[in-house]
Amino acid sequence: MSAVLIVNSGSSSFKYQLIDMRTEQMLATGLVERIGDSSGHAVHTVPADAAGSPDATTERDLPIPDHTAGFRVMLDAFAENGPSLEQHPLLAVGHRVVHGGKRFFEPTLITDLVKINIEELAGLAPLHNPANLQGIEAAQEAFGDVPHVAVFDTAFHQTLSPASYSYAIDAKVAQKYRVRKYGFHGTSHKFVSEQAAAFVDRPLAELNQIVLHLGNGASASAIAGGRSVETSMGLTPLEGLVMGTRSGDLDPAVLVYLHRRAGMSVDEIDALLNRKSGLLGMSGANDMRDVLSRSAEGDENAILAFDVYIHRLKGYVGNYMAQLGRVDVIAFTAGVGENAAPVRAAALAGLEAFGIRISDERNTAKSRDARRISSDDSDVTVLVIPTNEELEIARQTMSIV
CATH class of the missing domain: 3.30.420.40 (ATPase, nucleotide binding domain)
Structure with a gap:
């Protein structure tokens, strides 16, 4: 097993990618959107292969009442259009989670306790964490036999100094309500800085x-x-x-x-x-x-x-x-x-x-x-x-x- 499925879930949509980690090649990518609307929309793309075949994209419009139904649509797309998840069995599912607060500073195996913490942190990211959690629970239902990992947008910025992350407000208020700078887009900043170092050798x-x-x-x-x-x-x-x-x-x-x-x-x-x-x-x-x-x-x-x-x-x-x-x-x-x-x-x-x-x-x-x-x-x-x-x-x- 060498394939990892990456899920980035929003409140009414989720994006996904299947990656072969032996080569870091993207095997498929897709988007399931308008979840909960009368007519949902799903796009599934298999990229061009080394033999020269072009990208193969399929689209469907159908009711998608919730994220669990959305994952069934995604599974159908893999089964009908490839690549086969039987030929590329999943090693793990990785999830983007926006806010990890001070609690999460590295990739974390998702347990029931981790999900409770993600939910508790929703007050700091009300537009993101609840949606991220919906995607996690739907993915666990679809892929219950593989580990699920949360990667937090805020984690990369946990190295900020107190002088950088502290706001000049009443210290007791800040501590009680966890008011501080956390930073976001951490996965992008980490990836790009490492790629830049490789580029300049x-x-x-x-x-x-x-x-x-x-x-x-x-x-x-x-x-x-x-x-x-x-x-x-x-x-x-x-x-x-x-x-x-x-x-x-x-x-x-x-x-x-x-x-x-x-x-x-x-x-x-x-x-x-x-x-x-x-x-x-x-x-x-x-x-x-x-x-x-x-x-x-x-x-x-x-x-x-x-x-x-x-x-x-x-x-x-x-x-x-x-x-x-x-x-x-x-x-x-x-x-x-x-x-x-x-x-x-x-x-x-x-x-x-x-x-x-x-x-x-x-x-x-x-x-x-x-x-x-x-x-x-x-x-x-x-x-x-x-x-x-x-x-x-x-x-x-x-x-x-």
């Missing part, structure tokens, strides 16, 4: 890195010798950079002001900051491609949204340069980081005095591979590294199985 322990995970959700991290020493997301994934629909950093008095002045409830403010802010709130579009397109057409709201996005991003780069003292590598990753050359160029423009120089030709060249975009005379190596959180979860799952 230097030991991870020698490198100071800044990793910029820029997708619809966005976070930055400062990594010294493979250990996270600072990160932009905090108690929740709302803090930090401007994101697709999230505000990022905000004067906390804004919340009080909106409640008192506008009469907004806690739930309304929560929805505003998490779902109606960021690029969407400022420009009407949460996709960076649309923001860039509208900016090129002279849309003032889109131009301002882009400028605010870059201003915040550049500020974090400068902050982390100061925290690290020396930076060897800056790596861009995730949907925006890997594909939006104008974002990469603008984020590091004007930093030549700090040894950061971007090659326009390299930055604008189209590629899906890991690549260097800094010029030959740049003291800091700037890279684009495609992230692979599923493979990282699989590797961490294997580490304890």
Whole structure:
């Protein structure tokens, strides 16, 4: 047995990947969505093989009342379209879990007690942990005879110092309600920093890195010798950079002001900051491609949204340069980081005095591979590294199985 199934479960959907850990080759990937709606949707893809056959994708629309039914749909897709789970029997199932609090700092074999802890931590990630738990329980029902492992988004950032993770509020309140910075996107930051070290052919322990995970959700991290020493997301994934629909950093008095002045409830403010802010709130579009397109057409709201996005991003780069003292590598990753050359160029423009120089030709060249975009005379190596959180979860799952 060498196959690991990776599950990333949301409240009304889950993504999955089957990976052969002998070669780390993806054998299949899929998405089951609109769970609980009158008509669910399932996509299953078997990638092209060495013989040259193209990707084979099948799609189905059918009622999917809950996650357990969704896993049956997934099993049907494997049985009908391959690869056969009999020919690739599972060694384990690895699960992405967003919030592990202070309790979980490494991949963890899932037991009943672990599930209780994940549920208790739902107060810190109400949009994520309950959904992650739904996926775990459905997967255990489908695959009851193999170990299940939880890999936590917050785990990589457990190396933050108290000076980094502490908020300057009443210490008793902070301790009682577990108010501190936890950080997220940990699997991505860990994977990308290790890939960057391999790319520049230097030991991870020698490198100071800044990793910029820029997708619809966005976070930055400062990594010294493979250990996270600072990160932009905090108690929740709302803090930090401007994101697709999230505000990022905000004067906390804004919340009080909106409640008192506008009469907004806690739930309304929560929805505003998490779902109606960021690029969407400022420009009407949460996709960076649309923001860039509208900016090129002279849309003032889109131009301002882009400028605010870059201003915040550049500020974090400068902050982390100061925290690290020396930076060897800056790596861009995730949907925006890997594909939006104008974002990469603008984020590091004007930093030549700090040894950061971007090659326009390299930055604008189209590629899906890991690549260097800094010029030959740049003291800091700037890279684009495609992230692979599923493979990282699989590797961490294997580490304890």
